[in-house]
Amino acid sequence: xxxxxxxxxDEGIRAVSRSGVLDSRVAIVTGASRGIGAAIARRFAVxxxxxxxxxxxxxxxxxxxxxxxxxxxxxxxxGGQALVIRADLADPVDRARIVPETVxxxxxxxxxxxxxxxxxxxxxxEAEPRHVDLSLxxxxxxxxxxxxxxxxxxxxxxxGWILNISSAxxxxxxxxxxxxxxxxxAFNRDGHATLYGLGKAALDRLTGGWAVELSREAIAVNAxxxxxxxxxEGALAVGGWDEHDHIEPVEAMAEAxxxxxxxxxxxxxxxxxxxxxLLERLGVPVRGLDGLPLEARAQ
Numbered sequence: 001x002x003x004x005x006x007x008x009x010d011e012g013i014r015a016v017s018r019s020g021v022l023d024s025r026v027a028i029v030t031g032a033s034r035g036i037g038a039a040i041a042r043r044f045a046v047x048x049x050x051x052x053x054x055x056x057x058x059x060x061x062x063x064x065x066x067x068x069x070x071x072x073x074x075x076x077x078x079g080g081q082a083l084v085i086r087a088d089l090a091d092p093v094d095r096a097r098i099v100p101e102t103v104x105x106x107x108x109x110x111x112x113x114x115x116x117x118x119x120x121x122x123x124x125x126e127a128e129p130r131h132v133d134l135s136l137x138x139x140x141x142x143x144x145x146x147x148x149x150x151x152x153x154x155x156x157x158x159x160g161w162i163l164n165i166s167s168a169x170x171x172x173x174x175x176x177x178x179x180x181x182x183x184x185x186a187f188n189r190d191g192h193a194t195l196y197g198l199g200k201a202a203l204d205r206l207t208g209g210w211a212v213e214l215s216r217e218a219i220a221v222n223a224x225x226x227x228x229x230x231x232x233e234g235a236l237a238v239g240g241w242d243e244h245d246h247i248e249p250v251e252a253m254a255e256a257x258x259x260x261x262x263x264x265x266x267x268x269x270x271x272x273x274x275x276x277x278l279l280e281r282l283g284v285p286v287r288g289l290d291g292l293p294l295e296a297r298a299q
Contacts, residue, residue, distance in 0.1 A: 017291035021262045023048035026106040028098060028150070030089060030142070031116030033057040034066025036165060036226075036253050040113055041071055042289040043254035044261070045080030049111065052102040058086040078290060081106075089116050089142040090134060099149040109153035111261045114143035115165040117199075124194040131195060139199025144206060151219070159218040161261040164207050165253075166225040166272065169197035200225075204272045211270030220265035226253055227276040251294065252276055252286045259284055 027044050031037035033055035041051045053071050060067045072082040083105045087094035103109055118138035120131050147162050154160025173188040180186070187193060207223035214221060228248040256275035259282055260268055271278070279286060288294055 017287075018046050018048065019291070020048045021258070022111075025049045025110040025262075026052070026102065026108050027111035027113065027261070028052045028054060028102050028109065028146070029113040029115060030054040030098075030146070031165075032071055033068050034064070034071075036250055037113070037115040038066060038071040038074075039250040039254040039289055040115065040257045041082070042075055042078070042080075043251075043258055043287075043291075044111070045075040045082065046078055046289065046291045047258060047262075050081040050083070050106045051075060052083040052085055052098070052105070054085045054087050054089075054098055055116065056086065056088050058084060090118070090137050092145075095142055095145050096149070098146060099153070103153060108157055109150055110157055110159070111161045111163070112146055112150045113163045113165065113257060113261070114146060114203075116142065117165070117167075117196075119196040121192045121196065123192050127195050132198075135195050135199040136202070139196075140202045140206060143203060147210060147221075154219050155217070159265070160220070161265075162210065162219070162221045163257055163260050164203050164221075164223040165257075166204055166207075166223040167196065167200040168225055168227075168274075169193040170200035170204050170225070171197075172201075207272060208270055214265075215269070218265050220260070220263070220269040222260045222269060222271040222273070224253070224256055224260060224271075224273050224275055224278065227274045248276065249286065249294075251288055252279065254289060255279060255284065255286050 022044055025048065027049045029037050029041040029044070029051060032041045032053035037055070041053050045051050053068050055068050057067045059069050068084045068086065072084050075082040083102060085098055085101055087098055089095055099109060116138060118134050120135070143164050150160070150162065174182070174185060178185050204223050207221055211221040226248045252275050256278050259278065260271070286294055
């Protein structure tokens with residue numbers, strides 16, 4: 001495997017391992033100021049992609065860790081290229097300039113990762129109309145419009161990859177009688193995830209529709225959710241964690257995203273999958289965001 005020379009990074013001098021599967025590719029990753037989006041952007045950059053990173057938080061904010069500036073600095077420290085695009089995906093004017101700015105800078109677009117999301121965990125009978133609108137704007141309409149804008153560029157490139165980041169909240173809860181000891185029942189009943197799950201369920205259906213309608217073309221469209229909770233900065237701020245939660249490393253999401261964004265559409269498209277299950281099925285180990293095996297990264 002080709003090795004990129006070691007570069008000074010915020011955590012010291014460390015080698016970066018890369019396969020180069022995304023060499024010459026250009027990717028957009030939304031919600032990339034922190035958490036899953038930032039991890040995917042960093043992993044893609046290590047594999048050779050030039051990455052446009054999109055979020056509302058451009059500079060460090062004391063209220064919540066993570067910003068586009070920090071993500072870009074980590075990408076560049078590892079030898080990659082990043083374009084920072086500050087945008088509010090609830091704003092149609094902001095949504096309309098993301099793809100053009102990316103293509104103007106990098107000359108093409110191959111990959112779109114719709115990771116940005118909006119969540120409000122309240123009893124569904126208390127959800128305000130604006131909450132429903134925001135859930136559908138961020139979780140459904142933004143991915144739909146960005147995919148529409150990206151498609152002509154992918155067609156020009158002869159191939160493309162669209163990945164929508166979903167959630168287990170999209171799964172339909174079981175019917176009565178309800179087992180009070182069932183964790184999934186408790187999650188839906190007490191976690192008040194209906195509004196969030198509504199948007200993500202629509203996103204899963206949108207994914208399947210895009211995939212089948214593009215099935216004559218070399219453009220893969222998939223949706224992926226973590227197997228368990230990912231302890232990102234945003235998720236930790238929401239709270240509600242306990243010792244029973246399965247905590248999935250953010251590196252697993254990044255590795256699974258990489259697999260869904262370089263393999264041909266004839267092999268992987270129309271998938272609505274869980275990250276660790278996909279990696280197990282493909283026989284692919286989880287690597288660090290620098291491309292090194294996790295055990296090597298920990299040394």
